[in-house]
Amino acid sequence: MRDPQLNPETAADDGFRAAARRWLAEHSSQAPTTGDRDELIAWQTRLVEAGLLGVMWPREYGGGGLGHREAAIAQEEIERAGVPGVFDVLGMEIFGPTFVLEAGSEQKQRYLPGILRGEELWCQLFSEPAAGSDLAGVRTRARHTEQGTWVVNGQKVWTTNAQFASFGAALVRTDPDVPKHAGLTLIVIPMDAPGVSVRGLRQISGKAEFNEVFLDDVEVPDANVIGGVGHGWAVAMRALMFERSSMALSGEGMNLRIERFANALRARPDLRHDRDALHRLGDIAVELLAVAEGSAQMVKRLRDGEAPSPAVGLNKVTLVNAAMRGCDLLGELLGPDVLAPGSEWTEAVSFLPGMRSAGGTEEVLRNNIGERVLGLPPEPRPDKNVPFSSLLAGGAA
Amino acid sequence: MSGTTTEAGDLLAELRAAITAAMSRSDFVASAREDTDTGVVGSCWELARSLDLPAALVAEQHGGLGFGPAEAIVCLEECARSLAPICLPSHWGGLRLLEAAGEPDLDQLVADAAQLAFAPARPPVIAGEPWLQGAAGERAPLPKAARRNDGWSIDGTLRWVAGASRADALVLIALEGETPTAFRVSPGDPGVTLTSVVRFDHTTDLAHVRLGDAPATPLELAEDELARSWALHQAMLGAEGIGITRRCLEMSLAHARERYAFGRTIGSFQAIKHRLVEMLRLVEMTENCTTWFADAWNEDLDDTMLAGVAARVAGDRAQQHATSSNIFVHGGMGATWEHDAPYFYRRFQLRRLLALGTEEALVELGARVLDRSWETADV
Numbered sequence: 001m002r003d004p005q006l007n008p009e010t011a012a013d014d015g016f017r018a019a020a021r022r023w024l025a026e027h028s029s030q031a032p033t034t035g036d037r038d039e040l041i042a043w044q045t046r047l048v049e050a051g052l053l054g055v056m057w058p059r060e061y062g063g064g065g066l067g068h069r070e071a072a073i074a075q076e077e078i079e080r081a082g083v084p085g086v087f088d089v090l091g092m093e094i095f096g097p098t099f100v101l102e103a104g105s106e107q108k109q110r111y112l113p114g115i116l117r118g119e120e121l122w123c124q125l126f127s128e129p130a131a132g133s134d135l136a137g138v139r140t141r142a143r144h145t146e147q148g149t150w151v152v153n154g155q156k157v158w159t160t161n162a163q164f165a166s167f168g169a170a171l172v173r174t175d176p177d178v179p180k181h182a183g184l185t186l187i188v189i190p191m192d193a194p195g196v197s198v199r200g201l202r203q204i205s206g207k208a209e210f211n212e213v214f215l216d217d218v219e220v221p222d223a224n225v226i227g228g229v230g231h232g233w234a235v236a237m238r239a240l241m242f243e244r245s246s247m248a249l250s251g252e253g254m255n256l257r258i259e260r261f262a263n264a265l266r267a268r269p270d271l272r273h274d275r276d277a278l279h280r281l282g283d284i285a286v287e288l289l290a291v292a293e294g295s296a297q298m299v300k301r302l303r304d305g306e307a308p309s310p311a312v313g314l315n316k317v318t319l320v321n322a323a324m325r326g327c328d329l330l331g332e333l334l335g336p337d338v339l340a341p342g343s344e345w346t347e348a349v350s351f352l353p354g355m356r357s358a359g360g361t362e363e364v365l366r367n368n369i370g371e372r373v374l375g376l377p378p379e380p381r382p383d384k385n386v387p388f389s390s391l392l393a394g395g396a397a
Numbered sequence: 398m399s400g401t402t403t404e405a406g407d408l409l410a411e412l413r414a415a416i417t418a419a420m421s422r423s424d425f426v427a428s429a430r431e432d433t434d435t436g437v438v439g440s441c442w443e444l445a446r447s448l449d450l451p452a453a454l455v456a457e458q459h460g461g462l463g464f465g466p467a468e469a470i471v472c473l474e475e476c477a478r479s480l481a482p483i484c485l486p487s488h489w490g491g492l493r494l495l496e497a498a499g500e501p502d503l504d505q506l507v508a509d510a511a512q513l514a515f516a517p518a519r520p521p522v523i524a525g526e527p528w529l530q531g532a533a534g535e536r537a538p539l540p541k542a543a544r545r546n547d548g549w550s551i552d553g554t555l556r557w558v559a560g561a562s563r564a565d566a567l568v569l570i571a572l573e574g575e576t577p578t579a580f581r582v583s584p585g586d587p588g589v590t591l592t593s594v595v596r597f598d599h600t601t602d603l604a605h606v607r608l609g610d611a612p613a614t615p616l617e618l619a620e621d622e623l624a625r626s627w628a629l630h631q632a633m634l635g636a637e638g639i640g641i642t643r644r645c646l647e648m649s650l651a652h653a654r655e656r657y658a659f660g661r662t663i664g665s666f667q668a669i670k671h672r673l674v675e676m677l678r679l680v681e682m683t684e685n686c687t688t689w690f691a692d693a694w695n696e697d698l699d700d701t702m703l704a705g706v707a708a709r710v711a712g713d714r715a716q717q718h719a720t721s722s723n724i725f726v727h728g729g730m731g732a733t734w735e736h737d738a739p740y741f742y743r744r745f746q747l748r749r750l751l752a753l754g755t756e757e758a759l760v761e762l763g764a765r766v767l768d769r770s771w772e773t774a775d776v
């Protein structure tokens with residue numbers, strides 16, 4: 001019934017796709033199969049060199065200089081080959097793309113090649129103990145000196161990869177006497193600068209993947225300001241947009257496909273006749289299948305040059321909530337061994353609750369989408385048009 | 398409507414605009430209200446006919462529009478969005494099987510815009526389970542087919558068949574011994590008793606069909622084709638769910654932007670905003686599934702079956718939330734006869750129970766996902 005002409009898949013004959021597939025066919029056997037960090041970074045670098053990652057980054061900084069179309073094709077082919085893709089999500093998918101749009105040319109020259117070569121990892125110094133959802137409430141203070149430097153003081157928290165990173169992109173307050181969103185600046189902090197201390201924060205799993213980062217009189221040059229003093233909010237929003245679409249697309253990366261849950265249930269062949277269990281599995285399957293298909297279709301739309309909608313944030317909400325229910329179901333059907341030390345499900349049960357907050361909490365995403373996609377009015381904001389300093393004085397501290 | 402642009406997306410958008418424009422010339426919600434009052438079930442067959450919709454899925458050489466699933470989905474979404482009183486999934490399902498079987502009078506049926514009704518049946522999804530049909534709570538067996546001197550006859554009951562009381566021909570699946578076979582039955586023949594039923598929703602034509610030694614013509618179709626007819630039916634229900642949900646979201650949004658309470662518009666309250674975002678989330682999930690279905694249709698039978706049931710479940714979930722939240726967002730007003738919201742709710746209350754019902758679709762989805770896992774383990 002389907003008109004083949006209407007199918008963009010068959011209409012386009014793609015040299016790029018063929019080349020990508022050929023390279024992957026030749027090299028996939030060398031892809032890392034364990035979670036070893038160094039191997040994963042080395043593999044990421046090989047994908048960059050092969051032109052399969054950093055596809056849209058400018059050529060002069062080591063990127064492919066190609067378009068959405070090729071980037072999406074490369075991603076489809078990497079997924080098709082079943083090999084790992086990006087390891088340094090923060091550099092490759094969040095800050096690199098942000099800098100391509102927001103940084104000056106010397107800054108791009110300084111930072112982009114290091115990300116692409118996998119030599120310099122990045123972390124995101126945004127959240128603070130008193131500023132998570134309300135990110136514009138950051139208090140880390142940067143003061144300008146007469147020598148043309150900035151001295152930064154404050155504390156960041158839940159900073160993923162701070163322990164490995166060469167640089168952190170910090171959202172700091174440079175002017176407390178203007179409304180909260182206006183007084184912010186994005187500054188690059190070398191993580192080995194004097195005054196930077198990183199302390200691991202153990203998570204539910206017991207492992208410390210994120211950290212507290214203390215900044216005590218950390219001095220950085222003017223050249224480290226990205227996008228202009230006082231423009232930090234716009235740059236940070238750009239980064240968060242990249243973060244959310246990356247999370248929406250990388251559901252695969254989190255390995256929470258319905259197949260994985262179904263495979264686990266093979267331990268109980270009797271479930272194939274258990275209508276109640278099948279019903280409950282179906283209830284989770286519809287969500288996970290819809291997300292997986294949604295990501296695949298989004299890749300195609302990006303390929304056709306469409307910008308991702310802020311509604312992509314809903315994919316994370318669906319994925320994380322459904323996966324948590326999936327873990328609940330496994331526990332009920334397979335028993336307490338699901339929670340045995342070292343079990344793959346113990347890991348999932350441990351990291352999923354945090355994923356509800358990471359990259360924006362469910363409530364914050366729903367607010368954002370209600371306002372930006374559905375055009376609904378925001379809640380009244382008493383904090384919005386007054387100087388940040390008066391909010392602190394008013395007892396917000 | 399059969400444009401020549403090569404860009405698939407543009408073509409679908411054009412199609413959507415054409416259907417929306419045509420549908421918007423009638424106020425189907427107002428007719429539903431009136432029909433609910435007078436106790437009749439509406440029909441917009443003549444309008445559908447003026448748009449060539451009845452034969453949209455039939456190949457062009459037989460007088461149809463040659464639409465594939467992607468175009469069919471758009472039509473269904475827009476008809477449902479306007480609450481058009483028509484059972485296209487049933488009609489299209491029947492007509493498609495007649496076309497696939499090469500019925501000689503197909504061109505005539507198309508030219509006459511004859512109405513078909515298809516009684517969808519589900520192939521076994523759990524080992525040892527028979528083919529099933531009927532509404533929620535029944536899980537009824539298929540009718541039985543037997544050879545008689547001059548042809549075939551069918552015995553059994555098909556309840557809750559959408560579109561059946563107005564149908565010129567019925568298409569059903571019956572068991573010939575152990576083998577499921579599609580048959581065509583004429584409602585006027587001796588041995589065929591149709592009883593119209595109305596349940597809560599006056600946009601859905603429904604009938605019970607009793608077959609007692611009823612004459613029938615077998616359709617030469619492979620069993621895969623019968624399985625696909627079930628998947629297509631479910632995907633089409635999902636597509637209708639998209640239209641219903643989108644309309645409820647539009648109505649709720651318009652109200653939430655205007656209604657004032659506690660000094661601000663209610664859409665600024667998080668509890669309301671999040672409900673509306675939930676409608677968006679659920680409808681986008683359904684759209685992902687119907688798009689998947691359209692892509693899988695000519696490619697892979699297993700994916701087609703899985704995508705079809707996923708689309709149905711997602712569409713039902715979306716409507717379940719949207720049709721009742723739409724009433725709720727409108728407050729007391731939403732709970733009145735005069736308001737539009739209840740007619741979308743009425744329709745979903747009935748339709749969720751047809752074709753075995755939503756909850757049975759969840760069992761099927763779980764079974765298919767688990768089966769697929771076992772199959773990959775077996776190779």
Ligand SMILES: Cc1cc2nc3c(=O)[nH]c(=O)nc-3n(C[C@H](O)[C@H](O)[C@H](O)COP(=O)(O)OP(=O)(O)OC[C@H]3O[C@@H](n4cnc5c(N)ncnc54)[C@H](O)[C@@H]3O)c2cc1C
Pocket residue numbers: 123124125126127128129130131132133134157158159160161210354355357358359360361362363364367667
């Ligand atoms: C695994 C993980 C990794 C992370 N990695 C990083 C990182 O690398 N860099 C970084 O900067 N940050 C990181 N974060 C921090 C993350 O961005 C924040 O946790 C998140 O933004 C929420 O902020 P919060 O923790 O201060 O919670 P809060 O903002 O205090 O929220 C607490 C609760 O209040 C609710 N709430 C808050 N505001 C509203 C509102 N307006 N309406 C309704 N409900 C509201 C929230 O939904 C939540 O349920 C990470 C977090 C996790 C869990």
